Amino acid sequence: MSLKDAVRKYVAAGCHMSIGGFTVSRNPMAAVYEIIRQGIYNIHLYAHSNGQGVDELIGAGCVSRLEIAYAGSGRFAPTCIRFKKAVQSGDIVVEDYSNYQMTLRFLAGAMGVPFLPTRSSLGTDIMAKWGFSAKMRAEDPRLPDQKLTVMDNPFGSWGDAPKLVLVPAINCDVTLIHAQKADREGTVRMEGLVFSDIEQVKSAKHVIVTCEELVEPDDLKANPDQNQIPSFCVDAVVHVPGGAYPTACYRYYDYDPGYLNEYRRYAEDDMLYKKYLEEFIHGLKDHQALLDKAGKDRLDMIRADQRTGYAVGLDRR
Amino acid sequence: MKMDYTLKELMTIAAAREIRDGDIVFCGTGISMLAAMAAKNISAPNSVIFFETGAIDSLLEEVPLAVSDSRVMFGTSVNGNLADAFATMQNRITGPHVVGIMGAAQIDKYGNLNSTTIGDYFSPKVRFSGSGGACDVASFVGRTITFMQHEKRKFVQKLDYITSPGWLDGPDGRKKAGLPDGGPASVVTNMATMGFDETTKEMFLTGFFPGITPQQILDNMGFEIDVSRAKEVAPPTAYELQILREKCDPQRLILG
Numbered sequence: 001m002s003l004k005d006a007v008r009k010y011v012a013a014g015c016h017m018s019i020g021g022f023t024v025s026r027n028p029m030a031a032v033y034e035i036i037r038q039g040i041y042n043i044h045l046y047a048h049s050n051g052q053g054v055d056e057l058i059g060a061g062c063v064s065r066l067e068i069a070y071a072g073s074g075r076f077a078p079t080c081i082r083f084k085k086a087v088q089s090g091d092i093v094v095e096d097y098s099n100y101q102m103t104l105r106f107l108a109g110a111m112g113v114p115f116l117p118t119r120s121s122l123g124t125d126i127m128a129k130w131g132f133s134a135k136m137r138a139e140d141p142r143l144p145d146q147k148l149t150v151m152d153n154p155f156g157s158w159g160d161a162p163k164l165v166l167v168p169a170i171n172c173d174v175t176l177i178h179a180q181k182a183d184r185e186g187t188v189r190m191e192g193l194v195f196s197d198i199e200q201v202k203s204a205k206h207v208i209v210t211c212e213e214l215v216e217p218d219d220l221k222a223n224p225d226q227n228q229i230p231s232f233c234v235d236a237v238v239h240v241p242g243g244a245y246p247t248a249c250y251r252y253y254d255y256d257p258g259y260l261n262e263y264r265r266y267a268e269d270d271m272l273y274k275k276y277l278e279e280f281i282h283g284l285k286d287h288q289a290l291l292d293k294a295g296k297d298r299l300d301m302i303r304a305d306q307r308t309g310y311a312v313g314l315d316r317r
Numbered sequence: 318m319k320m321d322y323t324l325k326e327l328m329t330i331a332a333a334r335e336i337r338d339g340d341i342v343f344c345g346t347g348i349s350m351l352a353a354m355a356a357k358n359i360s361a362p363n364s365v366i367f368f369e370t371g372a373i374d375s376l377l378e379e380v381p382l383a384v385s386d387s388r389v390m391f392g393t394s395v396n397g398n399l400a401d402a403f404a405t406m407q408n409r410i411t412g413p414h415v416v417g418i419m420g421a422a423q424i425d426k427y428g429n430l431n432s433t434t435i436g437d438y439f440s441p442k443v444r445f446s447g448s449g450g451a452c453d454v455a456s457f458v459g460r461t462i463t464f465m466q467h468e469k470r471k472f473v474q475k476l477d478y479i480t481s482p483g484w485l486d487g488p489d490g491r492k493k494a495g496l497p498d499g500g501p502a503s504v505v506t507n508m509a510t511m512g513f514d515e516t517t518k519e520m521f522l523t524g525f526f527p528g529i530t531p532q533q534i535l536d537n538m539g540f541e542i543d544v545s546r547a548k549e550v551a552p553p554t555a556y557e558l559q560i561l562r563e564k565c566d567p568q569r570l571i572l573g
Contacts, residue, residue: 070447096433194396
């Protein structure tokens, strides 16, 4: 299936969606750009610490509600710029959690339980302030009635934790991730840190995986302990080399400092950002066209070194 | 007297000195990562640097610009995931050994932190990135060190939003809320170092940087702190500077 078809089939206006990766690493950028190109709006987006992917979806106007722990792109944008503007102007409704809470929420969804407990956030405004009001929750069957709730330890003094915060499960309509390797049946192998991609995949009704290399099932089966996701969790596998660009893909390429710095310049100005959307997304046919636009020299510069998995000595100013 | 080091270098070294050999050091991006690297290379060789993304004992040949940077994945002992990294901090056996290095937009006298919004949460004047793992770290670990810019608008009477719990409202705050033991140990700024009183859990001045007076420090805070116990912070030694400059951040990506 092509990425165009996969997005058309599994990503719909108003859907609940999560994207994998972390700040400037392994964001499913090719899929993000395709969603923007297809003009899919009113998305309810979930992420833990997501940077570039979240910011571009928000910047393009695709997102109406966001549940998130952290919106930043490392040193390139300590707070994601279009995210910041959209929250300040009230263009999106945001609800804040911590990273562990978001991860546990995906895990609860993946485990098939309605909630999981943690000791994080007791006494804070993450507990006290709800981005989505009680009324909004009561009216929307797709939202839990409460953001978070505190319970006394039902096992008394066992475990030495008198109170626990319960975090509600997330089960999205669709999760998008970008991985290093997959086969056509849907088995997935990520390399390096997996972030919360596995929980995000296993809690979603549908999953689109883009990958650097589409390999034979037997190749992945030769070292099964290195695979994380079984085929029955995945609906579509699309071979998209460079699919995380301009974010990094460990052992394949680094983030592109040039692109991310340029993006920041565009993002800071509303008029310039319109130009960005036109020139870098709508005006391009597909992700390959973006890589072609970046050009061979730039891609060579960020190509990962075999020893380290990143581009050694890359100028990152 | 002319300084042969920058304020940022002194801040990094001052924080690095707080890290004990054998600590498990949780760090975020920027200067906190650099302080952890400096400590490991100078005074705490057996400390283990770890990131919320799941990277443990990263070699850090180059400075990562984000905690998901591929540079944190190289030379590690374990590359894990978020669920595992936060469990390590919540874990009652490993958690107390973790020291978390934090940063924030606002801090109050009990070391509670705001990294979410300035102004009303529902119609913010300024929106920041949000908690990320900060609230989790502050909730769970044995002690935390916080980097701040020393400004009145950052050291405030009342936070606009409590993202990460410090001592909450005083000595019993954490216990009443149901949080684990542990909490803020120190604050490092561009002017001073601060600790928290054993009894009151209120912030007090422990050290002032060379050339800075306690009064200047108070003039840049929105609340009063005890300055009677403060001493001048020792400037970085030649060795500390050499390691920091040559080994930790030779490109000066963070030191500037």
